[in-house]
Amino acid sequence: MPKLSYLKAMNRALADSLDRDQSVFLLGEDIRVAASNLTAGLLTRFGPDRVLDTPLSEQAFTNFATGAALAGMRPVIEFQIPSLLFLVFEQIANQAHKFSLMTGGQCRVPVTYVVTGSGSRTGWAGQHSDHPYTLLAHVGVKTVVPAAPTDAYGLLVSAIRDDDPVVFFAPSAALGVREDVDFTTLAPVPVGVGRVARSGDDVTVVAIGHLVHDALSVADELAGHGISVEVFDPRTVYPLDLDGLAASVAKTRRLVVIDDSNRTSGFAAEILAVAAERFTLDAPPRRVTRPDGAVLPFALALDRAIQPDRDQLVAAINAVLEDR
Amino acid sequence: MPKLSYLKAMNRALADSLDRDQSVFLLGEDIRVAASNLTAGLLTRFGPDRVLDTPLSEQAFTNFATGAALAGMRPVIEFQIPSLLFLVFEQIANQAHKFSLMTGGQCRVPVTYVVTGSGSRTGWAGQHSDHPYTLLAHVGVKTVVPAAPTDAYGLLVSAIRDDDPVVFFAPSAALGVREDVDFTTLAPVPVGVGRVARSGDDVTVVAIGHLVHDALSVADELAGHGISVEVFDPRTVYPLDLDGLAASVAKTRRLVVIDDSNRTSGFAAEILAVAAERFTLDAPPRRVTRPDGAVLPFALALDRAIQPDRDQLVAAINAVLEDR
Amino acid sequence: MSTADLYRTVRLIRRFEERAIEFVRSGEIVGGIHPYVGQEAIAAGVCAALTPDDVITSTHRGHGHVLARGVDPRQLLAELMGRESGLNKGRGGSMHAADFSLGILGANAIVGAAASIATGAAWAHRRQGRDTVAVTFFGDGAMNEGMLLEALNLAALWRVPVIFVCENNGYATTMPVESAVAGSITGRAEAFGIPAYIVDGQDPETVLEATTAAVERARAGEGPTFMECMTYRFDAHHTFEHRARLDYRSADQVAFGRSRDPVVIQGARLPDDERAAVDAEIEAVLDAAAGFALGSAHPDPAEALKYLYAVMP
Amino acid sequence: MSTADLYRTVRLIRRFEERAIEFVRSGEIVGGIHPYVGQEAIAAGVCAALTPDDVITSTHRGHGHVLARGVDPRQLLAELMGRESGLNKGRGGSMHAADFSLGILGANAIVGAAASIATGAAWAHRRQGRDTVAVTFFGDGAMNEGMLLEALNLAALWRVPVIFVCENNGYATTMPVESAVAGSITGRAEAFGIPAYIVDGQDPETVLEATTAAVERARAGEGPTFMECMTYRFDAHHTFEHRARLDYRSADQVAFGRSRDPVVIQGARLPDDERAAVDAEIEAVLDAAAGFALGSAHPDPAEALKYLYAVMP
Ligand SMILES: Cc1ncc(C[n+]2csc(CCOP(=O)(O)OP(=O)(O)O)c2C)c(N)n1
Numbered sequence A, B: 001m002p003k004l005s006y007l008k009a010m011n012r013a014l015a016d017s018l019d020r021d022q023s024v025f026l027l028g029e030d031i032r033v034a035a036s037n038l039t040a041g042l043l044t045r046f047g048p049d050r051v052l053d054t055p056l057s058e059q060a061f062t063n064f065a066t067g068a069a070l071a072g073m074r075p076v077i078e079f080q081i082p083s084l085l086f087l088v089f090e091q092i093a094n095q096a097h098k099f100s101l102m103t104g105g106q107c108r109v110p111v112t113y114v115v116t117g118s119g120s121r122t123g124w125a126g127q128h129s130d131h132p133y134t135l136l137a138h139v140g141v142k143t144v145v146p147a148a149p150t151d152a153y154g155l156l157v158s159a160i161r162d163d164d165p166v167v168f169f170a171p172s173a174a175l176g177v178r179e180d181v182d183f184t185t186l187a188p189v190p191v192g193v194g195r196v197a198r199s200g201d202d203v204t205v206v207a208i209g210h211l212v213h214d215a216l217s218v219a220d221e222l223a224g225h226g227i228s229v230e231v232f233d234p235r236t237v238y239p240l241d242l243d244g245l246a247a248s249v250a251k252t253r254r255l256v257v258i259d260d261s262n263r264t265s266g267f268a269a270e271i272l273a274v275a276a277e278r279f280t281l282d283a284p285p286r287r288v289t290r291p292d293g294a295v296l297p298f299a300l301a302l303d304r305a306i307q308p309d310r311d312q313l314v315a316a317i318n319a320v321l322e323d324r
Numbered sequence C, D: 001m002s003t004a005d006l007y008r009t010v011r012l013i014r015r016f017e018e019r020a021i022e023f024v025r026s027g028e029i030v031g032g033i034h035p036y037v038g039q040e041a042i043a044a045g046v047c048a049a050l051t052p053d054d055v056i057t058s059t060h061r062g063h064g065h066v067l068a069r070g071v072d073p074r075q076l077l078a079e080l081m082g083r084e085s086g087l088n089k090g091r092g093g094s095m096h097a098a099d100f101s102l103g104i105l106g107a108n109a110i111v112g113a114a115a116s117i118a119t120g121a122a123w124a125h126r127r128q129g130r131d132t133v134a135v136t137f138f139g140d141g142a143m144n145e146g147m148l149l150e151a152l153n154l155a156a157l158w159r160v161p162v163i164f165v166c167e168n169n170g171y172a173t174t175m176p177v178e179s180a181v182a183g184s185i186t187g188r189a190e191a192f193g194i195p196a197y198i199v200d201g202q203d204p205e206t207v208l209e210a211t212t213a214a215v216e217r218a219r220a221g222e223g224p225t226f227m228e229c230m231t232y233r234f235d236a237h238h239t240f241e242h243r244a245r246l247d248y249r250s251a252d253q254v255a256f257g258r259s260r261d262p263v264v265i266q267g268a269r270l271p272d273d274e275r276a277a278v279d280a281e282i283e284a285v286l287d288a289a290a291g292f293a294l295g296s297a298h299p300d301p302a303e304a305l306k307y308l309y310a311v312m313p
């Protein structure tokens, strides 16, 4: 079967969406030459009217997309850097997100915001290494963080078809992931539905984005030690697949979350809060996260030291299994 | 004893800070005529050099404050609307917050950001009614939300003296709160230290900002029904006073959080996450929050319906006490 | 548009605002409003130059814009009173009046935000093969917002059929324009290659004429135009100022500012009896609006989150 | 500053960058750099006009600025290699070089962000009674960022002693300036009432002269000046482009752009032997820098969060 990379899957999702629906168009910085490779080939295929290079005016072009959406289009914006979402936070959280309710349901704002390369990009340091998906989820903007190429394809297609704003994070550490795929089976993946990435009995590890792959490899490793890890990948940060999560935890009764957010009120905090409210666990749950207020230092070892890693995950799993 | 209102306490904190330290100055919109009343009298007393009216250029003046701080000043910015923090999120989270680490500790950015009237302002609707303290806490910016006038005084003074950026939320619903105070006892309140606002035995209610007053009145009411509620007011959202919280919960073994954030990954989620990790509770904890993605509708009854209220708090307390 | 029609519009806005202010005082309108009193000629003149297919965006001070665009005063007043029969079903309030059926893409409470939204909408319409023109209203204060300046660049670069209408009423809340704007307002627009004109914002016919030219230019595919309409805010920045006196405009200045009243200026162009007839008609409309709004149901708190999402799993 | 000194600076920057590119290739520098090659005359000329008490802010393409400002090449190279001996103790990397002892308030990786920071710093210094001048470097692309335009307004309004140095190298990554900037760059600055000049950014002496005038004006309390320095980026936007060929500049254009080389232009003003002596001196400095950087310790992962807060309870 052919190999499909994560980035290529996204590219394909864009192409299929442009092809299917004339109201879809792309805008962003350096997307015509495809500096990030996300939009490779799309200018040639769809022309400059549908692949718009923008000046460095993030706030205006984000609102521009909102305006275009109000007029019936389905804009897809590529942001080159995760922290650009900070720069346009008002335009997403306070404009695009609020139009539907504030107008009494008169309009829809189907804009998709894509961050190609979120989280640490090795060597890009403090202002280029954020992973702010929790921020968007907290304000209630639909937010997806796929781990695998097929999900990247399926969730990007769904995000574009969704009638609300959706933020799509493509973690830098996942962009190179490849999957054997029969291309004819590529299909939309619904927003808000998780998946069991690996089935197990002893403990549920909730992981999202690139960390799903770390969780899977830890699960492999621990299988050798007689520990059966279930990996639950929510795929969507908000709205969360509570039923999927509940089903997994009902089986394992133990919970660890690995999350590339800062710790305080991060994605993992929400999972633990839900667990505290609803689940019966046999041991206190754990979270493996970035530290509070994390600013990624440049030096490689420091950058890595701040990100949640496999060793920490193993330790957390062992801790929740301790009193078995 | 004289009465001190919350807003007047903040005004006094500014005056005392300007008086004590020549490097303190104020900037913001309409602060010379004191449109919000926060800065009443300060222009006359300290002159136009230290009370700066800015054009509507929030991003530039927020970075301007960072630059002034790098040059040794202690700027205090007033923001008229909570959602202006969305507009300057990049300038706070990605600039001011990151300078210390990124420069290897070469500099400090002692800027204070004050939102006069956060949360719902009756009748100001969707874009003026946010309460985004969790967002700042999540990115690791020190964030305080005082409930009482003496704390408003003490925390504003401490925020201004702090060598890091600090965001100060003055909830709209708390601005009118008054306290009997001997003015000579007004003193700094340390960032990161909570207080037991009312002592009790049966359940810990964590509340912050204006909701502390709701929690206290619910506690009064329930005392009549034989329920002894302890109200813990962290005062600072980040860094959280974990020891204070732990001490309270160790006593009561039951926990409810009332929080004006959206539910997903809000402040309450963090408290519940900590509880799940560390505390032994006799009943699952509860949180009373804004709903996910909350946009406050204009109509009064709808606006109120979306905010956490006393009835919900009573219900949550009863729920955690059910199996006593 | 006839002399009488323009008069009807400015008079309607004036009286709507005066009545709304009374409803703020009586507590029927919660939270207050930003009165448009004094600036009526701009909304009236600009909207008179548009066709039904055109679109506009408005501001925190937006009642005049939407009334001039044809909004039903009953629905607008009901919105200000937070009723289910309101323009936005009571969800928006004074600062968010929207009527997509009339091409009103919403008032915006964030200063400077709407210009780029209007630009995007105008661009989209053109891309869809329509010859829609968009108008975006904003104040002098908005000229200092980076996102608005960015929008000027996008509009000019891509020759978007959008008209930037700056209502220079001399103040951003209490900040005088001279203390806030270095250089000139039209100079800023011109720096982006956008033709910019200073227009007498107190005379509806002058505004109409200037806008007509700008609309023609936009429809001809020649891109954006910028109009700086000189005006004066007769009343408070916001009704909260009625309670808290803020010291930033002298009584003399206010008196001078009020001396050129758009309602008087346009009214003088009509015979007395015709004007009186219009006035009476408007009072009847507003009486009906008040009755409608006051008699309308409040939204059901159980539906507080209705419309939050278009779709939710 | 002498002819030789200016030459030394441009040559130092050039060779530093060429060596840094090699270290990117060899993997000693992780993450790559934005080479300043071709633009050296601007950093050299501007910084030559400053005194030790002045301050600057820099960009993602900042090595030239900080070297011209007097940063120790050993510490800069060590920073690029993420060593504890680096300028920022290995915490900042290529895009964040800062040296507060030299008035370098930091390079900034967010396009357009630093201009308002420099403006605030300059204002503060003046308020403190010092006659500091601030220089803020940025590219042509930054001229479209609202926050930078807002900064022009603040600086002009408050007559802040800040010099805006726009390095127009024709592209923002791959976006040609003509497709991104409506109107003209100097026209934008002038619209805020800031005197703006187009300067030959390939000749260090021309840049020095223009900056000297701007510095005098700033120190005299006359406010900001804007310089648009016309230049060309000889190399990649970022070293990632060495691997992924992006198609946006023709070979002819690159050849033409490279034909006016600041190192050659300034070098031609020196006798051959003098130039050779400077060149040799620089190689020795850079050899030493390489030795120093490669021999320096990596930071301790246990200290990854050191410096995150100035104080923490
Ligand atoms: C971005 C932003 N900053 C500040 C405010 C608060 N505010 C509301 S209206 C206003 C003044 C606006 O002045 P101008 O643009 O001249 O319009 P006018 O009120 O005079 O009609 C301010 C500061 C806001 N709503 N949005």
Ligand SMILES: Cc1ncc(C[n+]2csc(CCOP(=O)(O)OP(=O)(O)O)c2C)c(N)n1
Pocket (backbone or CB within 6 Å): A029, A056, A058, A080, A081, A084, A087, D060, D061, D109, D110, D111, D112, D138, D139, D140, D141, D142, D143, D145, D169, D171, D172, D173, D237
């Ligand atoms: C606000 C922002 N938008 C986008 C980027 C990504 N980016 C980094 S450099 C660059 C181009 C900048 O162009 P210019 O200002 O002309 O500087 P040059 O690279 O040519 O030196 C872009 C788009 C960024 N760092 N910050």
Ligand SMILES: [Mg+2]
Pocket (backbone or CB within 6 Å): C139, C140, C141, C167, C168, C169, C170, C171, C172, C173
């Ligand atoms: Mg105004």
Ligand SMILES: [Mg+2]
Pocket (backbone or CB within 6 Å): D139, D140, D141, D167, D168, D169, D170, D171, D172, D173
């Ligand atoms: Mg450039």
